[in-house]
Amino acid sequence: MIFQNSLEFAQQLDAEDKLSKYRQEFHFPQVNKKDVIYFTGNSLGLQPKRTQKFVDEVMKDWRELAVEGHFYAEKPWWEYHELLAEGLGKVVGAGAHEISVMNTLTVNLHLLMVSFYRPNKKRYKIICEEKAFPSDQYMLQSQVKFHGFDSSDAIIEVKKREGEHAWRTEDILDKINEVGDELALVLLGGVNYYNGQVLDMEAITRVGKSVGAFVGWDLAHAVGNVKLKLHDWNADFAAWCSYKYMNSGPGNASGIFVNERYLDKKDIPRFEGWWGTKKDTRFLMQPEFDPIETADAWQLSNPPILSIAPYLASLELFDEVGMDTLIDKQRKIVAYLEFILAEIDKEVESSFEIITPMERGCQLSVFLHGEGRSLFDYLMKNGVITDWREPNVIRLAPAPFYCSFEDMYNFGQILKEGILLNQN
Numbered sequence: 001m002i003f004q005n006s007l008e009f010a011q012q013l014d015a016e017d018k019l020s021k022y023r024q025e026f027h028f029p030q031v032n033k034k035d036v037i038y039f040t041g042n043s044l045g046l047q048p049k050r051t052q053k054f055v056d057e058v059m060k061d062w063r064e065l066a067v068e069g070h071f072y073a074e075k076p077w078w079e080y081h082e083l084l085a086e087g088l089g090k091v092v093g094a095g096a097h098e099i100s101v102m103n104t105l106t107v108n109l110h111l112l113m114v115s116f117y118r119p120n121k122k123r124y125k126i127i128c129e130e131k132a133f134p135s136d137q138y139m140l141q142s143q144v145k146f147h148g149f150d151s152s153d154a155i156i157e158v159k160k161r162e163g164e165h166a167w168r169t170e171d172i173l174d175k176i177n178e179v180g181d182e183l184a185l186v187l188l189g190g191v192n193y194y195n196g197q198v199l200d201m202e203a204i205t206r207v208g209k210s211v212g213a214f215v216g217w218d219l220a221h222a223v224g225n226v227k228l229k230l231h232d233w234n235a236d237f238a239a240w241c242s243y244k245y246m247n248s249g250p251g252n253a254s255g256i257f258v259n260e261r262y263l264d265k266k267d268i269p270r271f272e273g274w275w276g277t278k279k280d281t282r283f284l285m286q287p288e289f290d291p292i293e294t295a296d297a298w299q300l301s302n303p304p305i306l307s308i309a310p311y312l313a314s315l316e317l318f319d320e321v322g323m324d325t326l327i328d329k330q331r332k333i334v335a336y337l338e339f340i341l342a343e344i345d346k347e348v349e350s351s352f353e354i355i356t357p358m359e360r361g362c363q364l365s366v367f368l369h370g371e372g373r374s375l376f377d378y379l380m381k382n383g384v385i386t387d388w389r390e391p392n393v394i395r396l397a398p399a400p401f402y403c404s405f406e407d408m409y410n411f412g413q414i415l416k417e418g419i420l421l422n423q424n
């Protein structure tokens with residue numbers, strides 16, 4: 001499609017967009033009495049308007065039923081988390097039985113490492129990406145230390161090549177083969193938080209498994225963003241947070257995937273609690289742990305219902321629309337944003353560099369050569385909510401649920417003014 005950098009053209013794209021009506025489903029912060037142009041759905045998604053109703057329902061049930069709400073609420077609390085499994089399964093490409101919702105992301109990665117990082121003297125190494133998200137680095141280092149290994153020896157980071165901004169799949173696969181029978185675990189971010197790159201999860205999982213390692217995915221930036229087929233790819237496990245593209249609210253619960261081959265097993269190493277037991281015997285309060293047949297076997301506690309209610313609201317939206325429709329719009333709006341950036345770049349003779357490779361989801365990370373933080377501040381003051389990372393990178397994620405093509409055009413105009421001001 002041939003794009004144009006004009007308001008009329010952008011509005012025409014919105015008129016043709018099947019998802020444009022979903023913009024009204026979200027609350028937008030306001031700057032200068034106008035809805036902001038929101039590029040940080042990769043960090044904290046906007047609040048869906050229908051979320052309030054889901055939270056109110058829990059408040060009402062608690063108010064009116066108190067403890068009876070566990071079994072007699074409209075959506076009984078003792079099995080509330082199960083309501084999320086099917087919808088989430090569709091989002092990540094898994095069966096409902098392979099999904100659970102609990103805790104938060106870093107906590108869940110630790111819990112999953114209990115089952116899937118089982119190092120011995122020979123096979124103890126972990127492959128991750130260079131400069132992984134800090135929490136993942138701390139998590140991996142502490143796990144390795146906990147098992148008595150030295151992280152500088154046990155953790156192998158796959159590096160980008162000199163002067164390149166993205167990882168090459170072949171380099172990741174070569175590294176897996178090289179570490180070979182010393183490799184205990186491959187744990188990577190499916191979509192990198194910094195450059196927005198989508199890794200070839202299928203190939204990496206296949207090769208990781210072929211050398212006998214476990215393969216797990218941190219999907220914080222992937223869930224609700226790119227097409228995932230965790231089951232078909234044969235991943236062992238995955239975890240993600242729900243507050244980025246999934247729009248479930250700050251710090252909200254994390255989802256996990258455990259491949260069905262590990263389900264319904266008593267002998268798997270795992271930290272356990274009462275919500276992981278079979279439902280029909282849970283309240284017999286028996287001393288022996290009898291794992292439920294699903295990924296809920298990893299659940300420890302009764303879940304925070306007020307917190308997962310917004311997740312259910314969000315999944316209703318994903319279910320209505322479907323990942324394929326979201327991804328169709330995402331491709332188009334990201335391409336339009338890239339076009340707008342190139343047009344503005346020409347007009348102001350700046351030199352933006354998009355460091356996100358073509359294997360991308362919603363996010364474009366842009367190196368603003370020569371433009372300082374003052375440009376970022378100008379954008380924020382003028383209602384463009386972006387995110388700044390050192391050195392000089394802004395991350396722009398036009399979430400297809402609620403960003404419009406007109407937003408992209410308007411962003412271009414504000415960006416141009418900001419740069420011209422900066423240059424003068």
Ligand SMILES: *Cc1c(COP(=O)(O)O)cnc(C)c1O
Pocket residue numbers: 104105106107133135136189193218220221241
């Ligand atoms: C956002 C993000 C996290 C956040 O972890 P929490 O435990 O939810 O605070 C972790 N890892 C990655 C890759 C992320 O993008």
